Amino acid sequence: MLSTSMRPLTAHLCLALAGGAFTCGARAQQDPDGTAVLDSVVVRSTKQERTLLQTAASIDLVDGQAVERQGLQSLADVAQQLPNVYFTDFTGSTPTLSLRGLGFSDDESDSLSTSVLIDGVPVYGNALGTLFDLDRIEVLRGPQSTLYGQNSMGGLVSLRTRDPGLQWGGSAQFDYGSGNRRRASAAFDMPLGERTGLRLSLGSEDADGHVDNRALGRSDTAGWSSRFARLKLLHTDGAGGEWRLGLHHARREGGNDFFVSTAQAHAHESAASDAGRSDTDYTLLTGEYQRALRGGQRLAITLGATEAHWNYWMPLSQYGGPSGFDSRTRQFSAEARLSSASAPVGGLDWMAGAYASRMDKSAPYLFEVPGYMRSETTARVRGATAAVFGELGWRLAERWRLAGALRLEQDRRRMDWASDQSGYFDSDGDGVPDTPYTSADRIDGLRVRDSEWLPRLTLEWTPAAEQFAWLTLARGYKASGFNLYAYTPSSAATPYAPEYGNHVEAGWRMRGAGNRWDLGATVFHTRLRDQQVVVIGAGGASLVSNAGRSHSEGVELNAALRPTAGLELRGCAGWVRAQYDDYVKGGEDFAGRQFPNTPRHSFGLALNWKPADGWETGVSVRRVGSSALYPDSTVTNAAYTLVDAHVSFRAGRWTLGLYGKNLGDAKYLVRALDARTVVAGAPRTLGVRASVDF
Template sequence: MKENLSLASLRNGFCLWSASSLTLVCTALTVLPVTGWAATSTAPECTNTPSKSGKKNITACPTDKEHVVVRGKRAAFTATTSTSHISTQDMQAYRMQTLGDIAERVPNLSFTNTTPNNPVLMVRGLGGTEDEGPVLYTPVLIDGVPVPSFAMGQMFDFSNVDVLRGPQLTEGINAFGGMVSAQSRDPGKQLAGAVDFEYGTGNRKRATFSGDLPINASTSLRLSVGGETADGYIHNRALDRSDTGGWHGWFGRIKLLHTDSNGGEWRFSLHHMLNHGGNDYFETPEHARNHASYNTSAGVNDTEYLLGSAQYHRRFSQHMILDVTFGGASTDWRYSNPYSVFSANSGFTLPTRQIGGSVMLSGSAGTLDWKGGIYGQQVKRWAPYDFDMAPYYTSHTTATLGTANIAFMGELGWHFSPSWRLAPSLRIEHVDSSISNWTSSMSGSVPYAYSIQESLPRQTLSKTAPLPGLKLEYNPQSSNNLSQFGWLSYTRSFLPPNYSPYGSYASTVAVPYAPSYGNNLELGYRLGHPTGRWSVEAIGFANFLSNLQVSATNGAGESLIGTASTAHSRGMEASAHWKPINTLQLNAFLGLTYAAYDHFVFGGTDYSGKQMAGTPTSNFGFSGEWHPMPGWMVNASVVRRGRTTLYPSSSVQNAPYVLFDAQIEKRWKRWSVALYGHNLTNAGYFTRGLSGGYVVAANPRQLGFRVGMSF
C-alpha cells in the first residue's frame, strides 16, 4: 500500500517487501507432507507380490489421486518439495475461509494485509508486495489460473489447497518464493445438493448453496453460489458506528466436467467474487488492539475478480500423460483510506487483466522418465494513485504496466539404481516488460504555490534467464511397516525486472529495477507407515539471493522498488501425524525461518543485517480430530507464531501470539450442526504497520454456529 504522511516526506513510510512413477511410492501417506491439518484421510494399503524372476518382491500401491495429483500440474510426478496439502474437510473443520487463515496455520507461510479480506502472502520470508508492483513472489492459482492473492477474498467450494514452499521451475508459472494452488470441487456424477448457513460474531452471516447435475454418463455440472455480510469487528467511537470495518459480497462458480471417448477429462469453470467493504483499520497500536477507531470516515475497500479456466487431462498410456491449462482473470481493487489516517484523501484503483496457459507432457521409458512443456502469459495492470493534502500538497500519478512472458521447461529423471533417481531440470524464461501512460502531477499553494507536471514515453525492456535445477531422490523399497522418501535439490530462481509505477519523477521511473536471482538448496526426508497411520517429515532449506527486489522510499520521498545486492533466507519445516486409534488423529508442525538483508542501502538508510519484515523466526502448532461416537466430531488446534516486525514498517514490533481454535460438529443423515470458536484466547496482534506508527489489528475472538443440509 502506498502511503503519504507529510509534505516533507511526500510518500514517507518505506516498504520492505520484501515425480514420476519412481517416486510414486507407498508414501501416498503422506506423499504430500503433512501439516497440522493436512492428513485427514488414510493412505491406500500397499501389497507385496513376487516378481517374475522371483528375486525380490515388487511393492504395489493403489494411487490416491487427491494426494498425488493436482490435475493439470503434476500428473506423473511426486512433488519433491515442501508442501502442505489442505483438503476441503480441513478447511471446514478449522474454518479456513481466507488465505490469511491458511497462512497462520501452516509452517513458514505468513501474510500481510490492509483488510482481513486482502492478504498478500510471504513464503520463507519472501514476498508481500503485490499491491506495490507486478512482481509475484508467490503466485496463487485457482484451477491453474493465477490471480493476485489480494483479490481472492473469501475462499469457497475448493476441494483442496496446496501450499508449495520454495521456487518451482516445472509447474507452469514462474514461482520465486513458492506457490499456492487451489482446485475447485469437481461436479459429482449423481444429482445432489447442499445448503449451509453460518452466523457469528460481528453480525457475520454467510449462506452457500452447491449442487451437482449429471447431464449424461460422461458429463456433469456443478453450481455453487453464496453470499456473506458482516458488520466487522471495529467500533468507531468518533462516528458511533460498529460497521465501518464491515463487508458484504457474493460469490459463485459454475463448473463442467466431461470425459471423452478417449478417457480425456475436460474441465471448464467460471468463477466470480464481488466484495464491498469499509477500510476503518489503521489506528494507533493502543486503539487497534482494542478494535477501536477514531477515524472520521469508513474508507473504501472493494474487490472483485472474474476468472475462467479450461483444463484437459489425458493419459495416453501407462507411459504418457498430457495436461493442458488455459484461462484468464480480471481483478479489481478499489481502495481509499479514511481522511484522518494521513490527513489527506488517499487511495488507488488497481485493475489487472491477464491471460495465459500451459501445455505439459510427461512420460517414462525404461529407467528414464521425463516432463516438459511451455507456459505463456500476458498481464496488464493500471496503477493510478492519488494523495490529496490540499492546499499543502497534492500528488496524482498514473501508469500502465505490461508484462508478457514465455517459458520452456523440462525435467529428465534417471533411475540409476532401484532406490535412487537423478533429475536435472531446466527452465528458460523470457520476459518483456513495459511502462506506458506514466504521468505525475504535484502541486500546492501553502506555504507557497508550485506545480510540477511530468510524463514519460513508453519504456520497454526484455530479459531471458536460464534457470537450471537438479534433484537427487532416495526411494528405497517399502516394507509392510515403513515407507521412506528423501531428496536433495538445487534450484536457480528468478524474478524479472520491471519499472516502479509509483515514482513521482520521470528521471527515476525511467530507470528499471534489476532482476532478482536465487540459489536455493533443499534437503528433505519423510518416514511413514504405508497405511498412513503415522508419518514424520523434516526439510531444511537455504536460499542465497542477489538483487532482491524491495519496495522502499528514497531520499526524495518516492515509493520505488530497489534491490538489495545480497540477502538470504534459511530454516526448516517439520511435520508429523499419528493415528493411535481409528477415531483419533493428532498432528503437529514446526517452521523456522531467518530471512535478512546482507547488504542493502537505499534512500540513505542502511538495512544491512536487518531481518525482513513480516516473517516470524518460528511458528509451530498442534491439532487433533476426535470422533467420540458416530456422527460426532471434535477438532481443536493451537498455533504459536513468534515475534516479528510488521510489514512494511520494520520499526513496529509484533509480539508472539497464540491462536486457539475449536469446533464441535454433529451430523445426521442429511443434517449437520457445528459450533466453532476462532482465536478463542482473543490474542491481540497486528497484520500490518506503517512508519507513522499506525497498525492494522487482526480479527478478535469469533464465535458462531453453522447449520447444513444435504439433499
C-alpha cells in the same frame, strides 16, 4: 507512490496448525475404522501426477472441507495454519502471501515472488477475499519453474475447485459468527449424461467486521458484503480425455477503517470520520484438458483468462483528503505439457512443456492533503512471458531417481506513466508552505526485458514403500518490474532489476505401519542476489530498490501420532532466518536485519478426536514468534499465541458445528504504516455452522 503513511503495505505474521482441519503436509481422509490416512491426493509433477509421498517439494495440502468447517474466509486465514507461510493484508480482504520470507513487497511491483492459481490459471491473490467450494489448496515453498506453467521465485499456492458429480445432488451451508457474520452457500451437481457433469456453486456473505468506530457511533465501518459463484463442466470423451471448463466470479465490497494507533488497534476501535472503501472483484475463465496416450504418455493443456478489479480508498480523515486507487488487471495464459510414463530401472522418463501469458495492469493513484498538495499518477504496465521447459529423469536403481530440469524464460514489460501534481513548498523552512508549484510529467514506452535459464537437479530416494527423500539444487528468478505507485519521474523511470536465487533443499517423509504415525522434515537455504525490496526515501517516498545480497534458510517439521481409531495428535514447527547480508540504502545499513513480516520461529500442537459416530472435536495451540512489521520495520510485533477449537455432530443429512478462533483473544498487529499507525489482527471469533446434503 508516497510515504508509508500514505499507502498501506501490510504484513501478517502467523504460523500454526488448526485443530484437526490441517495436517501440515497431507490431507486428512478416513479409513473405514475412522483413522486418518495419508491419502492418494495427487499434485502436479514434472513427470506425471504423483502422491504426496512422491513429490520432491516442501508442500502442504489443505482439505477444502476444512475451509468451510473452520469458517476460514481467505488465504490469510489459511496462511495462519502452515509453517513458514505468512501474509500481508491491509484491508481485511486483499491478502498477499509471503513464503519463507519472500513476497512481502509483491503488491508494489508487477512481478511476483508468490503465484496464486485457480485450477492451474494465474490470478492475482489479493482479489481472493472469499474462498468457496474448494477440493484442496496446495502450498508449495521454494523456487517453482516446471511444476506449473508460471514461474515463482518464493513458491506458489494452487487452489483446486471441486469437480462436478455424475449424480444429482448437492449441499447447502449456513454460518453465523462474531461481527454479525452471515454466510449462506449452496452447490448443485447436475449430470448431463453418462460422461458429463455440471456443478453450480454460489453464495453470499455479509458482516459488520470487528472495529467499533467511536466517532461515528458505528460497529460496521470495517464490514463487508460479498457475492460469489462458480459454474464448472466436466466431460470425459470417448478416448478417455478429461475436459474441464470453469467460470468463476466473486465480488466483495467493504470498508477500510483499520488504520489506528496501537492503543486503538488493541481495543479494535477507530475514530475515522468515514469508513473508507476496499472493493474487489474478479472474473476467471479456466479450461483444462488431460489425456493418457499410448505408451503411458500423458498430455495436459491449461488455458485461462482473468480480470481483477480493486477499488481502494482510505478514510478521508486519515490524511485530510482522498488517498487511493481504482486498478484493473487482465491476464491471459496458456500451458501445454507432454510427459512419459514412469521408467523401469535403468530407463529414462521425460517431460516437455511450454507456457505463455500476457498481462495488462492499470494502476492509478491519487493522494491529496487539502491546502498543501495533490498528486495524481497513472501507471499502465503491459507484459508478456514466454517459456519452454522440460525434465529428463533416470531411474538409476530400484529406489533411486535422478532428474534434471531446465526452463528458458523470456519476460518483457512496458510501462507508460503520467503524473499531475500541485501544491506548496516550504521555501524558508518555517513550517509554513509558501511557494506554489505545479508539474505534469510523462514517461512513454519504458521497457525492460529478461532472458533467463533456470536449471534444476533433483535426487530422489525411496528406501521403502512408506518413505521418500529428496535433495534439490535449483536456480530461482523473479522478473524485472516497475514501481507502480511512483510519483516522481526519477523513481518511475527506475525499474527493479531481476532477482536471482541459488536454492538447495533436502526433505524426508515417512509413514508408520497401519498409518499410526507419520513424520516429515525439510531443510532449505536460498542465497539471493539483487532481491527486490521497497524502501522509504527522502520525503517519505517509496522507492524501487534491489538489495545486493541476502539469504533465507530454515526448516519445516511436522509429525502425527494416532494411538487409537478416531484420535490424532499432530505437531508442526517452522524456523527461518531470512536476512539482508549486503544492503545499504539512504545511509542505513540493513546487514543482519531479518526481513519484515518474517518471525524466526513458530510452532503448534493440535488434537483431533472422534469420540462416537457423528461426533468430532478438535483444539489447537499455536505460538508465533516476534518480528518487525512491514513496511515500517522499526515497529515490532510481539510474540503471541492463538488457540482454536471446533466441535461438530452429524445426524443423517445434517451437520451442526461450533468453532472458535483466537479464543484467548490474543492482541497482535498485522502491519505498521508508521510508528503511530498500525492495523490489528482479528480478535476472538466464534461461529455456528449448519449444513445439509440433498
